[in-house]
Amino acid sequence: MARRGIMSDELKEEIAKELGFYDTVKREGWGGIKARDAGNMVKRAIEIAEESMQKGRS
Numbered sequence: 001m002a003r004r005g006i007m008s009d010e011l012k013e014e015i016a017k018e019l020g021f022y023d024t025v026k027r028e029g030w031g032g033i034k035a036r037d038a039g040n041m042v043k044r045a046i047e048i049a050e051e052s053m054q055k056g057r058s
Contacts, residue, residue, distance in 0.1 A: 007045055015044050
């Protein structure tokens with residue numbers, strides 16, 4: 001059974017560009033990024049989700 005990611009590819013790419021490791025993704029794929037970068041990507045995705053939820057409450 002294939003596991004489907006929660007984040008869209010577009011969002012992942014946007015965050016990778018923002019955090020500065022998109023070149024690595026382009027060269028090596030997602031498996032080429034450092035664990036720290038992956039963690040920072042998840043952290044940023046959570047921040048984006050929280051910001052979106054707060055805007056919905058206003």
